[in-house]
Amino acid sequence: MANRAFEVARLPGFRTIALTGFVLLYLPIITLVVYSFNAGQSVAVWEGFSLDWYAKAWQNEAVKGATYRSLIIAAAASGIATTVATMAALGTTRRKAFKGQTVIYVMINQPLMVPEIVTAVALLIFFASIKVLTGYTGLWYLIIAHAAxxxxxxxxxIRARLEGMDLTLETAAGDLYASHWQTFRYVTLPLMLPGIIAGAMLAFVISLDDVVITEFVKSGGQDTLPTYMLGQMRRAITPEVNAISTVLLALTVVLLTAFFLLTRKNEK
Structure with a gap:
């Protein structure tokens, strides 16, 4: 018999472990979605199907204010983060390897490696001193913190997209007397645009869902939707929180699905 290629899926117990992992991961989410349509106030006892909690969440001015604030912060933060990330990606990929390149990669990706609570405490200390000096307590602290x-x-x-692009295209544009700006405008930017869009969507989702940094940096009356929900759960859990969570989950799934389809299309 010819030796068959190794497949991890053929290992004993793999399917059982995989199925258990999916159940543990998604069963709580499914339960949350189901009980968001519960007619009663209990989050553990089913009392019939109803859309009342969605209607109450829609009519709740605090929810509207937190949602509006979350969208503003996420949109602004993702715009700033994507702009900075684009410039960083261009500076680290569209050139020959240079000394200290690895250090720059580490510095850019530092928020991914350091626990978020550490970043939150550092931002709290930094912005607290600025608040004392300036007296300004607006949303820009949250926007800058989320962007960072x-x-x-x-x-x-964005970097992955640029690394998959052939440098000869830009070289050819230069050979045809295109300026650096024209080369970027008509060659580099259109080719890297899918990566920029994917990066912006991912940054938007991360900012929209963030709790830890927001809790540490925000001033009074600056609750975002996740921090508002956290505050409500400390008092009393009702299906209204489930309804808000379901809507937030749906928005996140839509954006992440678009991100997946966009990056998958680019890989083909």
Whole structure:
């Protein structure tokens, strides 16, 4: 018999372990979604199907304010993070290897390697001193904090896209007397645009879902949707929190699905 190629799926118990992992991962999420349609106030006893909690969440001014604030912060932070990540990716890929390149990669990806609580405490100390000096307590602290944390998430797909691009295309544009700006505008940017969009979507999702950094940096009255939900759960859990979580989950799934399809299309 010819030797068959090794496949991890053929190992004894692999399917059982994989199925158990999926159940443990997704069963709580499915339970949350199901009980968001519960007619009663209990989050553990099913009392019939209803959309009342979605209606109450829609009419809740605090939820609307937190949602609006979350979208503003996520949009601004992802825009800043994507811009910085794009410049960093261009500077580290569209040139020959240079001394200290690995150190730069480590510095850019530092928020991914350091526990988020450490980053949150550092940002708290940094922004607290600025607040004392300036007296300003607006949303820009949260926007900058989220942007700093989201840079590596935007950087990774942009860098991957640039590393898959052939440098000869830009060289050919230069041979045809295109300026550096024209080469970037008409050759580099259109080719790297899918990576930029993917990075922006990923940064938006990370910012929208962030709790730890937001809790440490925000001032009074600056609750985002995740921190508002956390505060509600400390008081009393109702299906309204489940409804908000389901909507937030749906938005995240849509954005991540778009990110997956976009990057998968580019790989073909």
């Amino acid at each position: 944390f989201c840079v590596p998430f935007a950087y990774l797909p």
